[in-house]
Every structure is written in structure tokens, then in C-alpha cells.
Amino acid sequence: MSRISRVSIRGAAAVAASLATLACLAAAPAHAHDEPHATPQKYPYASLRAEAVREVARDTVRITLASEIRESAQADVAAALTKALDAVMGQLKGREGLTVYSGNYQVWPMNDQDGRVSNWRGRAEIIIESTDFEAASNAATEVADRMPIANLSFFVAPSERARHEAALLEEAAKAFRERADALAKAFGYASYSIRQIDLGGAGAAYQPEARRMMAMVAADGAPNVPLEGGTERISLSVQGTIFLHSAKE
Numbered sequence: 001m002s003r004i005s006r007v008s009i010r011g012a013a014a015v016a017a018s019l020a021t022l023a024c025l026a027a028a029p030a031h032a033h034d035e036p037h038a039t040p041q042k043y044p045y046a047s048l049r050a051e052a053v054r055e056v057a058r059d060t061v062r063i064t065l066a067s068e069i070r071e072s073a074q075a076d077v078a079a080a081l082t083k084a085l086d087a088v089m090g091q092l093k094g095r096e097g098l099t100v101y102s103g104n105y106q107v108w109p110m111n112d113q114d115g116r117v118s119n120w121r122g123r124a125e126i127i128i129e130s131t132d133f134e135a136a137s138n139a140a141t142e143v144a145d146r147m148p149i150a151n152l153s154f155f156v157a158p159s160e161r162a163r164h165e166a167a168l169l170e171e172a173a174k175a176f177r178e179r180a181d182a183l184a185k186a187f188g189y190a191s192y193s194i195r196q197i198d199l200g201g202a203g204a205a206y207q208p209e210a211r212r213m214m215a216m217v218a219a220d221g222a223p224n225v226p227l228e229g230g231t232e233r234i235s236l237s238v239q240g241t242i243f244l245h246s247a248k249e
Helices: 012-027 074-092 133-142 158-186 210-218
Strands: 046-056 060-071 097-112 117-130 151-155 191-206 231-245
Touching: 012 133, 046 133, 060 097, 060 133, 074 097, 074 133, 117 133, 133 151, 158 191, 210 231
Parallel strands: none
Antiparallel strands: 046 231, 060 117, 060 151, 097 117, 191 231
């Protein structure tokens, strides 16, 4: 899969906001009584924000299989669910490239109009996760007659996400330092020092065809349906405050 990388640095609004901050703080230093044991503020400061963004392919699929049972007795529901779980798990467990594990399991009563228990219902799930989309699709299709697909989703594997976030941190930190240096020089200061740093991050998924693909995989006689994971935009931001220093200091 191709990966598209791009970095977006946003800081114009922060520079504009810092004008007001500089004007206020340069005119009047902070006082010791504003905060217990605080020392008078010697240097003006400004707030900045830099962000790095990367769009990556979601490399892992998660398929949720579900069996729903309705019987007159609670024990019958539990027995039927257990039988379905054991059969499907026995067929899929241990396959190379697939992670298969149990999901939610529920049994609940249904009441009639008089409030009496009329029957029992139950639902059990099995989850398939894999970076091999074809193998996961084939496995889900094989057992669809006993446990149809209830949900289909894609995500970036934790190890892969961590690798991208480490690279994004370097990019955002570099952008923050460059912007801080440019801001200091723009206002006539010789240098800066960091007062505070905060990190933030987010992810946004893009998968417009998820519902259609799920329906195709779940349909009878539709094996080997190709799955497309789409992409996810991973971002990491560095937001902080810097002290501004003049040349004579």
C-alpha cells in the first residue's frame, strides 16, 4: 500500500494572538501576590503552536461475527450460543496471520404485555483481526452461515501508529523551534527559552465504502471479496509558551 506523508504547520493565528500577550506583559510584569511563592516576571512571553500531520494506510481489519439465538428457556439459549462459539472458534483458531478471540456475550429475558418472561434471547460475538485482508475475508465468509458479520472496521496497528507518532513528534518539535526563533526575531528579541510545552494528537479515519464492503462479505455466495482499509490522518501538535530575551540579558 502506498503511504502519503505531508506536514502541515499552523501558526498564523498564534502569532496574532501573541501580539496582545506581548503588549500586556511588556507593559506590566507579573506580581508576586498573583501566585503563592511566585517571583516577579522578568521576561515577556508568547504562546505558539505547531502541528505535523501524516496520512497513513490503515493496515489492520477487525471483523465482528455475531450469533443471535431466541429460545423459550434461558438454558437453551446459553447452550445454543456455546455450541455456535465452540464450532466457529474451533474452525478459525490457530490460523496463521489471524487473531481470533471472543467478543461480547449476553443473554436476556423478553417480557410480554403482562410483564411475564415470554422467551429468552442471546447474542455472542467472535472477533477476527488481521493485517491480511484476504485471509480475514475468507475466514469470515466460511462461517457466515453460523455467525454472520455484524461489524467491519479498519485501524492502524498500534506498533505502526507509534512509529508514525515518533516521527511526527520530531517534525512538530522542529517546526515549533523554527517558529519560536522567527517570532523572537520579528519582535526584536535576540533569543528565547521555553517556559512550557504541551503535546496533543488526533486521528481521523477515511473509509467511505465500509458499509458496502461489509454487506458484500456477508452476502451468500460472495467469497474472496477484496477489502480496502482506507487511510487515517494522524496528527501530533506541540503547543507551548516561550520567554523572549533581549541581547543585553
